[in-house]
Amino acid sequence: MGHAGEQEQPREVRGGGLAARDIAAKCTIRNGSRLLPYINTRNTARDMGVIRGILGERKLSYIGWSYGTYLGAVYTQLFPRHSDRTVLDSAVDPANDNAVGLNWAITCADNTVSWPRDPARYRRDAHREKARHPIYGDFAANITPCAFWPRGAEPATRVDNTAAALVIQNQWDPQTPLSSGRALHRALHGSRLVYIHGGRGHTVYALPGAPARVTRTVDAYLTDGHLPKTDLTCNS
Template sequence: MRKTLSLAVAAATMATALIPSTSQAETKDDLNWDACPADASPGIPFPAGMQCTTLKVPLDYRNPAGPKIDVAVSRLPSKDPAKRRGILMTNPGGPAAGLGYPATLVLAKLPQSVLDQYDVIGFDPRGIGHSTPVTCDLTAEQQLYGNIPPYAKNAADVVKRAGEVQQIAKQCAASKTGSLLPHMSVANVARDMDQIRSALGEAKTSYLGASWGTHLGAVYTTLFPERSDRFVLDSNLAPGGWDYPSDRLFSQGVEDRFPDFAAYAAANFREYGLGRTPAQVTAKFHELAARLDKNPIPADGVEFDGSMFRLLNFAYSYGATQMPGLAQLWKSLDAGEPPAPLEASAAKIAADGVDQVISGRYAIICNSSRWPTSVKTYQHAVAVDRIRFPLFGAAGANVQPCAYWPNPAEPPIQIGDHGPANVLMVQNLRDPATPLAGARKMRQALGDRATMVTADEGGHGVYVFGKNQCANYAATTFLTTGVRPAHDYTCTAAASPR
């Protein structure tokens, strides 16, 4: 039996009651579909028939007749009208650009049965990509760690980082897009999704979202339960989204995932020489990190220190295909050589224009949750997590610009269990970025609305990007038939380790 409306959902409902809901199926817009921008899907070909457009949406949904901003939208139409069910809105996580995500899903072999039943919809969230962007005018140095804090070796490192991120927050507010910042939030991205649904003339939307996209999907189906059809949430954040507890969970995720790499490196000792056993590989990690903390290696304009080493171990843990590259990086560093190519080069950061992605991400996550404001809180958490999670704890617990962010326009949306039972969660057991511990909290928050299928795999991403046929089958079956598993269960490991 579904639980009654919780106080958390009631609070979210009251918080959004003042925001008019203008989206209805009968307000279909005449959208001008055209070729997609070439940079919407770098290195990935657009599938035949994929088109893009721009939709005007309110900057502030409390003032729907006020200023408008652009949201870039893509569509890969179903080619089988007899089987077409509706639209499948998608989000790759991040927050990051998703305009080209339908092309990525096709390349990853999204089943034809899903492509037949849905027009697959992608979009760039407000503040990012081809939607109206925001900027914090970040320098290459400020962009170096992206949205993940550096590893803090001591309390003084936390104070240093606090000063750096306070400056970032000031730059964001003072930038030419500073007036837009209060309206960059996950709740408003969800409302933009509902505007897309309405403009397409659809009464409901189905959804496939990964990583941060699971939070976006959960927020949408909390705000618009009656307009939610079949929702698949892949690699789940906790119900608070990307907040400080989520940042600290990165450290748990790295601890969960690292044994897979240690086993790989030990099994390939002859090639990499990093240790004959997983225990020896783990000891080598700490040896390299300590050595680089004391004697960083200059590489492409970047001081490759222990903090950068730890960050790349986190970033390279998303899939098995990255393990050889990570092991080679260790081998080079162990020999005192700079890794090549170094993806974190200062020149590459400046050339890629990463500022806009990082700035948009800061704006959305900082406006969507509440962060501690005391430096002592972060110092204490760093000291605790450095011991609890020695691989990455003092990075995950470090301070972010959100600690100094101006007050958002509305309180965070509270995910709850009020609405139809139409959510399927899929989750790897050893996910470094969105660990199982957070997914279990999301599962609890959604209550009877959700069923969760876990896969005995490592890495970030399950559906179509993973090799677990059991978990993939559950997601495809739900999207194409509406039939979910009757209860939560775990799929055994796939033949190919991730």
């Protein structure tokens, strides 16, 4: 797809804005604006429900890491009667306000209501965040293809249920921070939080070096279906 010359673009759309718009334009051309609004987390969760039905299973047990935690939470919200043992490791905030780890299609379709459409807004936010956070910079505030994306077919799912999930969270997770894990724990009222004090890195369970107590707790839950009686704190 051809683009107008640089001299014809508003100042706020140049640079990163042009790249973001180019991604959105190419995805729209290749996939069609009729398809893109439907590539979202809700429909992925519905696909999981279809797979469960095809397999003849009454309930689905699930382990999700990172963005997979939001997907698992959405599944419990849409299909509570068909949810069984659910482990959510390194949780994305269910409000989904900054899901930068997702691919653009899902990120943009899930958040088209909240993503600003004015490129100048991103420019102002980026300058502000760079001043406030000199080390991290404006990474999370800069413009993305979502500013130019077709509107999603439906809003993102609000997670608010009593799913008996097990939420695993490192203290120093650089991608899904502790605040996100706690937010998901609050949204799933029947859940238990396993907090790794001093834990570093993104994702915990089934990785080399995972605290033994985390492994025992998750294994026991997946085996017998019983959550810990209270939230747990483990040392890294």
